[in-house]
Amino acid sequence: MNNESADVQGAENPEKLTGLKRGEIKKAAAGIPAVVSSFQKVAKEAGVTRGMKALWNLNKKGGFDCPSCAWPDPDDERSGIAEYCENGARAVAEEATAKKLDADFFAKNSVTDLAKLSDYEIGGKGRIAQPMLLPAGATFYQPISWNAAFEKIGLALNRLSSPDEAIFYTSGRTSNEAAFLYQLFVREYGTNNLPDCSNMCHESSGVALGESLGIGKGSVTLDDFNEAEVIIILGQNPGTNHPRMLTALQKAKAKGAKIISINPLPETGLMGFNNPQTVQGVLGINPSLTDIFLQVKINGDMAALQAIEILLMAAEEKNPGSVLNQEFIQNNTIGFEDFNQHLKNKDAEDLAKISGIPFSLIQQTATLLAGKSKIIACWAMGLTQHKNAVDSIKEIVNLLLLKGSIGKPGAGTCPVRGHSNVQGDRTMGIFEKPSEKFLTSIERNFQFLPPKKHGFDVVESIKAMHEGKAKVFFAMGGNFLSATPDTNFTAEALQNCSLTVQVSTKLNRSHLIHGKEALILPCLGRSDKDMKNGENRFISCENSMGVIQSSKGILDPISDQLLSEPEIVCRLAKATLGKRSKIDWQLYTENYDVIREDIERTITGFDKYNERVRIPGGFYLPNCNRDGNFDTASSKAHFNLANVTGPDLEDDEIIMMTIRSHDQFNTTIYGLNDRYRGIYNERRVVLMNEQDIKKRDLVNGELVDLINFHDGVERTANKFVVIAYPIPEDCCATYFPETNVLVPINSVADKSNTPTSKQVIIKIKAHQPVNS
Ligand SMILES: Nc1nc2c(c(=O)[nH]1)N[C@H]1C(S)=C(S)[C@@H](COP(=O)(O)OP(=O)(O)OC[C@H]3O[C@@H](n4cnc5c(=O)[nH]c(N)nc54)[C@H](O)[C@@H]3O)O[C@H]1N2
Numbered sequence: 001m002n003n004e005s006a007d008v009q010g011a012e013n014p015e016k017l018t019g020l021k022r023g024e025i026k027k028a029a030a031g032i033p034a035v036v037s038s039f040q041k042v043a044k045e046a047g048v049t050r051g052m053k054a055l056w057n058l059n060k061k062g063g064f065d066c067p068s069c070a071w072p073d074p075d076d077e078r079s080g081i082a083e084y085c086e087n088g089a090r091a092v093a094e095e096a097t098a099k100k101l102d103a104d105f106f107a108k109n110s111v112t113d114l115a116k117l118s119d120y121e122i123g124g125k126g127r128i129a130q131p132m133l134l135p136a137g138a139t140f141y142q143p144i145s146w147n148a149a150f151e152k153i154g155l156a157l158n159r160l161s162s163p164d165e166a167i168f169y170t171s172g173r174t175s176n177e178a179a180f181l182y183q184l185f186v187r188e189y190g191t192n193n194l195p196d197c198s199n200m201c202h203e204s205s206g207v208a209l210g211e212s213l214g215i216g217k218g219s220v221t222l223d224d225f226n227e228a229e230v231i232i233i234l235g236q237n238p239g240t241n242h243p244r245m246l247t248a249l250q251k252a253k254a255k256g257a258k259i260i261s262i263n264p265l266p267e268t269g270l271m272g273f274n275n276p277q278t279v280q281g282v283l284g285i286n287p288s289l290t291d292i293f294l295q296v297k298i299n300g301d302m303a304a305l306q307a308i309e310i311l312l313m314a315a316e317e318k319n320p321g322s323v324l325n326q327e328f329i330q331n332n333t334i335g336f337e338d339f340n341q342h343l344k345n346k347d348a349e350d351l352a353k354i355s356g357i358p359f360s361l362i363q364q365t366a367t368l369l370a371g372k373s374k375i376i377a378c379w380a381m382g383l384t385q386h387k388n389a390v391d392s393i394k395e396i397v398n399l400l401l402l403k404g405s406i407g408k409p410g411a412g413t414c415p416v417r418g419h420s421n422v423q424g425d426r427t428m429g430i431f432e433k434p435s436e437k438f439l440t441s442i443e444r445n446f447q448f449l450p451p452k453k454h455g456f457d458v459v460e461s462i463k464a465m466h467e468g469k470a471k472v473f474f475a476m477g478g479n480f481l482s483a484t485p486d487t488n489f490t491a492e493a494l495q496n497c498s499l500t501v502q503v504s505t506k507l508n509r510s511h512l513i514h515g516k517e518a519l520i521l522p523c524l525g526r527s528d529k530d531m532k533n534g535e536n537r538f539i540s541c542e543n544s545m546g547v548i549q550s551s552k553g554i555l556d557p558i559s560d561q562l563l564s565e566p567e568i569v570c571r572l573a574k575a576t577l578g579k580r581s582k583i584d585w586q587l588y589t590e591n592y593d594v595i596r597e598d599i600e601r602t603i604t605g606f607d608k609y610n611e612r613v614r615i616p617g618g619f620y621l622p623n624c625n626r627d628g629n630f631d632t633a634s635s636k637a638h639f640n641l642a643n644v645t646g647p648d649l650e651d652d653e654i655i656m657m658t659i660r661s662h663d664q665f666n667t668t669i670y671g672l673n674d675r676y677r678g679i680y681n682e683r684r685v686v687l688m689n690e691q692d693i694k695k696r697d698l699v700n701g702e703l704v705d706l707i708n709f710h711d712g713v714e715r716t717a718n719k720f721v722v723i724a725y726p727i728p729e730d731c732c733a734t735y736f737p738e739t740n741v742l743v744p745i746n747s748v749a750d751k752s753n754t755p756t757s758k759q760v761i762i763k764i765k766a767h768q769p770v771n772s
């Protein structure tokens with residue numbers, strides 16, 4: 001597995017520790033320290049004036065959409081003072097940084113030297129300022145003109161024996177306009193190889209919701225939070241990853257909603273929140289958010305949900321009509337009787353035990369839910385990145401269906417998306433398995449025959465490159481090497497390619513672990529002005545709740561050699577397809593309205609796109625569930641029958657979840673602290689239960705090695721510090737991407753093929769220094 005030449009994890013000595021300091025686990029998120037911390041970060045990176053200008057326009061109507069997460073802005077309040085959070089400000093600081101990497105920088109720093117740095121150090125280098133080429137065999141990137149770069153890619157693509165030998169990845173920050181053009185180019189070129197970060201993120205939600213409810217997106221709007229009676233939050237850490245959600249939760253609570261949190265960790269934001277925008281928050285008066293905390297074992301969610309459902313069904317039987325919404329079930333669902341029978345064969349107490357949650361708390365939860373009818377369920381990566389993720393999410397749907405909690409105000413599904421436009425990219429057709437309907441629409445509107453054969457998703461792409469079946473890798477954003485599983489295997493896959501191309505804002509490890517030749521194409525970010533013919537152009541995005549709104553950058557780009565993503569796609573298309581193309585790519589680069597007109601013609605829900613996107617606050621896309629309809633084959637919602645399954649752990653095995661610290665955005669590491677969890681200055685840590693530490697004859701603070709053994713391959717991540725933490729037994733947590741080396745390429749979720757990043761079976765042993 002080891003490839004000597006690749007420093008795939010960073011640092012000559014990837015096991016370099018930075019010096020752990022421990023503090024208290026915080027009782028409440030945000031508050032004044034968060035505001036101070038965000039201002040400091042922005043001022044340091046971008047300078048005071050540039051930084052404040054960016055913050056002032058963040059998430060403001062007419063301003064730019066926060067690049068950090070996909071949580072929506074309040075429909076009514078998206079004006080006046082900007083709505084932003086500490087981590088949104090940090091994401092902006094990263095992008096608005098005044099540090100630029102030009103030809104000089106690359107002439108001084110070889111690829112090998114840069115690869116020795118940690119991800120934190122690489123991320124701190126700055127924005128890429130001009131297109132760069134790494135010629136075959138070279139160790140230094142060299143400047144290249146945009147024309148020469150496009151010509152090189154076009155040649156490489158046209159030289160392949162089939163378009164299916166190329167892979168076109170997308171991360172989730174790409175605008176609707178860029179994404180639509182990108183998939184159009186890729187399909188006219190002739191392949192559906194369009195993997196995206198969704199494959200590693202909410203794919204399981206899309207599959208589960210599509211099959212159960214007929215639409216792969218969530219049904220709630222932000223207003224529903226104001227009417228909800230109960231909000232269940234599973235496998236999500238909003239205090240860090242969607243901080244603005246805490247404001248919505250706080251408002252909901254003020255209106256009487258109860259909050260149930262299901263998580264192996266007592267996450268600070270869910271426990272309490274000092275809203276910096278309220279007087280109480282400033283005074284540090286901490287209203288607890290969670291009413292019932294169910295500290296589930298990793299992947300114990302389905303067991304917990306089924307136990308709750310059994311109790312609800314039993315209560316209904318005792319007192320018919322008092323607990324379940326029989327009318328809803330009768331009129332809108334199929335499979336209820338089978339579901340009822342299925343659960344009758346199970347025992348709630350046994351299930352509670354499997355889930356790790358005391359039965360009394362399961363009973364308390366069922367009692368609460370029995371009397372309520374407006375329930376919202378929110379979830380994120382703690383649910384989607386498991387082998388049985390699709391079934392677990394369908395179990396959430398089962399619960400909502402029992403209560404008739406879909407398609408009415410104050411109730412519904414809320415998969416909380418990650419990247420700020422990951423949902424929009426899918427709507428635009430970034431998908432390796434496009435529907436017939438979508439392809440027909442492309443054919444009708446653009447007079448070419450798009451390929452029908454499904455393409456590769458992320459995991460399939462890695463395997464295809466590894467086997468030599470795919471040879472050119474093109475990434476529209478992201479950091480493929482570090483975000484994907486099985487880092488060493490993925491490194492070999494990328495190194496097998498004849499050409500790897502990264503369209504990027506900032507330097508990352510995917511620029512350093514590369515194909516025979518490699519290109520970096522620097523693009524404008526969300527906060528940058530996109531000037532054309534004297535006009536600053538806007539693009540548009542879709543948030544987690546299906547609202548399309550415009551986003552216009554306000555900062556002067558750090559270099560005049562950056563291109564917008566739509567422009568990059570158009571020039572790539574021209575260089576590759578030339579006269580073969582049926583499309584006027586030049587026109588798109590001149591005027592983004594033309595792109596939006598073509599989106600409107602091709603994709604449902606975008607009527608009067610150009611007009612409505614200019615309305616402050618944007619517009620909602622249609623959502624069948626929201627209207628009480630289910631676009632399944634039967635036109636009904638489906639109950640799903642699943643059985644709790646889990647890995648049988650050997651005595652010395654433990655389940656590891658790979659999570660985000662407070663100081664990172666995915667593979668971009670802002671800092672070395674995880675303030676809310678009381679962990680400072682170190683990322684190579686493993687959070688363990690006291691009993692599990694004892695059982696292995698280890699002690700708090702000891703150095704350990706982590707080992708995974710899957711498919712006959714040993715994967716190791718060495719030198720981590722043990723942290724005793726309130727996490728259930730047989731479970732441990734580490735940070736992503738440091739432990740992606742341990743996530744087996746073949747360990748994926750059923751149906752969605754998502755890597756099981758929250759369910760990695762490992763052994764933990766006292767650290768063995770190399771050469772000893
Ligand atoms: N600041 C910041 N914001 C971000 C990101 C970031 O990296 N930094 N990333 C963005 C992206 S792309 C995404 S997808 C989202 C991710 O947002 P989250 O999903 O909140 O991110 P994770 O850190 O992966 O957290 C997973 C949570 O699930 C819990 N968990 C793990 N396994 C289980 C389980 O089996 N059951 C249950 N019930 N819980 C479990 C963990 O304890 C943790 O609280 O955030 C987005 N926003």
Ligand SMILES: Nc1nc2c(c(=O)[nH]1)N[C@H]1C(S)=C(S)[C@@H](COP(=O)(O)OP(=O)(O)OC[C@H]3O[C@@H](n4cnc5c(=O)[nH]c(N)nc54)[C@H](O)[C@@H]3O)O[C@H]1N2
Pocket residue numbers: 171172173174197198200201202381418419476477478479480482483484485503504505506507508523524525526565658659660665666667668736737739740743757758
């Ligand atoms: N073990 C483990 N692995 C995981 C996860 C996990 O929880 N555990 N989470 C998964 C999830 S949910 C996701 S979404 C993926 C994330 O996977 P990716 O989206 O591939 O990774 P990011 O770290 O978000 O990408 C960061 C890079 O994007 C580039 N970038 C930033 N903004 C822009 C822009 O506007 N345009 C362009 N072109 N480039 C830009 C910068 O160069 C930056 O270095 O990781 C997945 N991997």
Ligand SMILES: [Mo]
Pocket residue numbers: 197200201202417418419
């Ligand atoms: Mo994500």
